[in-house]
Amino acid sequence: MSADVGGGRRRSPQERDRAEKGEDADRAADPEEADGVVPRPWVGGGDEATDPGDADGGDGASDRDAHAAAEDERGERRGRPVLWLVLSLVVLAIGGGIFAFLTFAGEEPSPPARAAELVRAAEVQPARTLMLSQTGFVRPRAEVEVAPEVAGRIERVGDGFVLGGRVERGDLLIQLEQERFEADVARARAAVQRAEAALAQAEVDRGRQEELEARDFASEAALQQAIVAVAAAEGDLTAARADLTQAEIALADTVVLAPFDALVTAEAAAVGQLVPSGQSVGTLVAADAVEVLMGLTPGDVDVLGDPSRAVGGRVLVRATDTTTEASAEAQGVLLAQGLVTEIDPRIEEATRTIALVVTVADPFDGEGRRLRIGELVELGLPISLENRSAVEVPPEAVKGRDLVWLIEDGVLRRRRVEPLDRLEDRIVLRGVAVGPGDLVMVSDLPAPFDGKRVRVQEEEPAGAASPGGEGAEPSRADPDADAQRGRAREAEAAAAAPGPGG
Numbered sequence: 119m120s121a122d123v124g125g126g127r128r129r130s131p132q133e134r135d136r137a138e139k140g141e142d143a144d145r146a147a148d149p150e151e152a153d154g155v156v157p158r159p160w161v162g163g164g165d166e167a168t169d170p171g172d173a174d175g176g177d178g179a180s181d182r183d184a185h186a187a188a189e190d191e192r193g194e195r196r197g198r199p200v201l202w203l204v205l206s207l208v209v210l211a212i213g214g215g216i217f218a219f220l221t222f223a224g225e226e227p228s229p230p231a232r233a234a235e236l237v238r239a240a241e242v243q244p245a246r247t248l249m250l251s252q253t254g255f256v257r258p259r260a261e262v263e264v265a266p267e268v269a270g271r272i273e274r275v276g277d278g279f280v281l282g283g284r285v286e287r288g289d290l291l292i293q294l295e296q297e298r299f300e301a302d303v304a305r306a307r308a309a310v311q312r313a314e315a316a317l318a319q320a321e322v323d324r325g326r327q328e329e330l331e332a333r334d335f336a337s338e339a340a341l342q343q344a345i346v347a348v349a350a351a352e353g354d355l356t357a358a359r360a361d362l363t364q365a366e367i368a369l370a371d372t373v374v375l376a377p378f379d380a381l382v383t384a385e386a387a388a389v390g391q392l393v394p395s396g397q398s399v400g401t402l403v404a405a406d407a408v409e410v411l412m413g414l415t416p417g418d419v420d421v422l423g424d425p426s427r428a429v430g431g432r433v434l435v436r437a438t439d440t441t442t443e444a445s446a447e448a449q450g451v452l453l454a455q456g457l458v459t460e461i462d463p464r465i466e467e468a469t470r471t472i473a474l475v476v477t478v479a480d481p482f483d484g485e486g487r488r489l490r491i492g493e494l495v496e497l498g499l500p501i502s503l504e505n506r507s508a509v510e511v512p513p514e515a516v517k518g519r520d521l522v523w524l525i526e527d528g529v530l531r532r533r534r535v536e537p538l539d540r541l542e543d544r545i546v547l548r549g550v551a552v553g554p555g556d557l558v559m560v561s562d563l564p565a566p567f568d569g570k571r572v573r574v575q576e577e578e579p580a581g582a583a584s585p586g587g588e589g590a591e592p593s594r595a596d597p598d599a600d601a602q603r604g605r606a607r608e609a610e611a612a613a614a615a616p617g618p619g620g
Contacts, residue, residue: 237561245508258403270294294372306362313358317351413471434498507549
């Protein structure tokens with residue numbers, strides 16, 4: 119049984135228990151209330167509500183206001199996460215819009231874009247020849263020492279036997295005094311005559327003994343002695359004739375003649391000089407040809423292939439000395455041309471190279487500068503590249519050891535290349551990374567990179583006027599460039615002849 123308090127009905131204990139259980143369920147469903155925000159419960163059924171725990175009975179209107187405020191606070195807290203989510207999405211959308219505007223709408227930024235750099239370029243050309251270059255020392259093909267085989271005093275010196283002179287085969291070099299040797303020959307001849315007479319007497323004695331022995335007037339022993347005497351006389355005659363031959367040879371050795379056409383590279387003979395047997399008084403080298411050993415490195419062998427292919431190839435021989443101003447001007451001048459005649463079967467231990475024997479005919483003839491024995495010369499063996507994949511570029515196009523910058527549609531492309539030969543005016547490359555007709559950069563950019571845009575500078579016409587106008591002094595020819603072009607023409611001419619690589 120319940121009673122009304124303050125104009126309302128008082129709840130029974132069962133109703134209060136049910137109300138408390140319902141409030142606990144609401145707290146479990148609302149985490150904010152579980153944290154300590156607990157609105158005051160109210161019970162209704164009329165216009166007023168009372169809290170059974172209120173000693174004074176409470177005011178129903180106050181309870182409803184407190185409950186309403188708690189409900190509003192709980193609703194605000196439940197709506198805050200949604201509000202933060204919406205605000206975050208709005209911020210992200212604004213940031214994405216700004217980024218897209220700066221990225222895609224920035225095709226025309228306020229500062230003007232930097233123009234592509236202007237560079238010089240060269241067209242890759244097919245390589246027709248490759249020059250294998252090495253240095254070597256000129257050595258004589260034949261060299262002899264001038265020395266008499268007998269001792270004597272020099273009586274005469276040949277006119278051509280002077281330092282740097284030329285002598286032909288059979289020319290007189292030196293002649294010793296001959297009186298003593300002529301006397302030895304006369305003595306030997308007399309001995310031969312005596313031996314011949316003794317042999318004749320022995321033969322006569324033998325004939326007489328044979329006749330007496332046939333008549334039984336002489337013993338057989340006497341006949342045997344006569345036969346032995348003939349044999350001894352024959353031996354004496356042979357020895358006498360040998361002594362005569364030896365004396366005649368000694369007399370002939372007093373005259374020393376040139377064994378072949380030669381150049382005198384050393385001479386130390388004078389009239390009246392006493393020369394012991396075998397002492398050298400000069401040196402001769404064959405004048406018809408000299409030899410130069412051209413060492414092939416492993417890289418040269420790789421380009422050439424089988425070294426035997428070089429046999430018969432023409433070799434350009436140039437000067438390398440720069441000791442004086444005059445020789446410096448003549449550096450690189452073509453001195454002669456040689457032929458590869460043979461291959462040294464040995465491998466040089468110091469350099470690990472295979473030597474080609476280059477023979478130069480008539481090295482001391484001609485109007486130009488002659489070759490010198492022992493001179494260091496530059497050898498160039500042209501190799502034909504007609505049937506090989508090889509190209510050539512200016513030296514400025516190769517950066518470092520093996521890098522070139524290829525220009526494709528105004529964009530730089532990095533290419534690694536394999537140089538085969540480096541000359542002053544060109545570099546020959548294996549035609550793998552670049553090919554004929556490609557454009558390569560020859561300018562030196564500070565910091566090139568793959569993909570950099572460049573502009574190629576156009577070449578001026580051949581007849582373009584100089585900056586100085588009509589009155590400007592014409593440019594002088596570059597002697598180095600002319601020499602390089604001359605070498606290239608010589609190499610092509612040499613390679614055109616039958617030779618290695620053709």
